Amino acid sequence: MRQFTAVVNPTAGGATSAAALLEVARLLRAAGAGLETEYSRSLDHAREIARRAGERDRVVLAVGGDGTAGGIGGALSGTGAPLGLVPAGRGNDFARALGLPTAPAALAEVLLRGEPRPVDTIEVTSALHDRTVVLGSVYAGVDALANRHANHARLLRGTASYYSGALRAVAGWRATRYRVTVDGAEHTFSGYTTVAANSGYYGFNRRIAPSARVDDGLLDVVMIHQAPRRLFFALMNELGSGAHVRRPQVRVLRGREVRIEADRAVPYGADGEVEAVVPVTARVLPGALRVLC
Missing domain, CATH: 3.40.50.10330 (Probable inorganic polyphosphate/atp-NAD kinase; domain 1)
Structure with missing residues (x-):
């Protein structure tokens, strides 16, 4: 036993x-x-x-x-x-x-x-934060700022804290120029966030990366480009179903190692806890953890 x-x-x-x-x-x-x-x-x-x-x-x-x-x-x-x-x-x-x-x-x-099931984990490294390993995702942008607001909310809990945090973050967000390198290939864009996802879900049941699998040895890299705020809020509502990935403002790549850089000190988070700023590198560790499921 x-x-x-x-x-x-x-x-x-x-x-x-x-x-x-x-x-x-x-x-x-x-x-x-x-x-x-x-x-x-x-x-x-x-x-x-x-x-x-x-x-x-x-x-x-x-x-x-x-x-x-x-x-x-x-x-x-x-x-x-x-x-x-x-x-x-x-x-x-x-x-x-x-x-x-x-x-x-x-x-x-x-x-x-x-039975213990092998699942992937994510090694997270940055110049300003000690190396750590997490399970779900690394995200750099407006979502990390929203999560920071939610974590520090005193009067709100659960879904309400996430929505309130998101509204505060989006209201004050300004366009950010990203440079995202996936397995050595560089991609640049202006936008709201970049997410390196092992799990398909983040931010209270939001399907940020609908095709992500926790045991495929890859990270799904979701990049949300610049869009009018009204369209961005519509896109946020589509996170519940994963339909946002069909928007032209959303690009999804896959890879084993992702480096996220930006033209300013954009915050990043990892599984809702790590609070630091880019640049940050996320690398998948295939089958590194055994989970009962």
């Missing part, structure tokens, strides 16, 4: 993390599995706990949102230690990309009996 260490982000979704784990934990223990719970003080602390648990041959459960999943998954990338997800954040986009169930009984069954 599997032995689990749950790493809980106590700030993800308020009391949601503890509540999400409570019922799943009861089902795991009832089935005879061992479970210990650790509460993280920070993302770095969560990574440390995860590494130690993996070294003891335990299945590490990331309890929280995409930032928690990305941080813990990144820490386990390349180690062979299996990861389980208990989605309890605002977006839970990587869990959605894996098709994980949300009902506690179904999720517990996956954790108890699911």
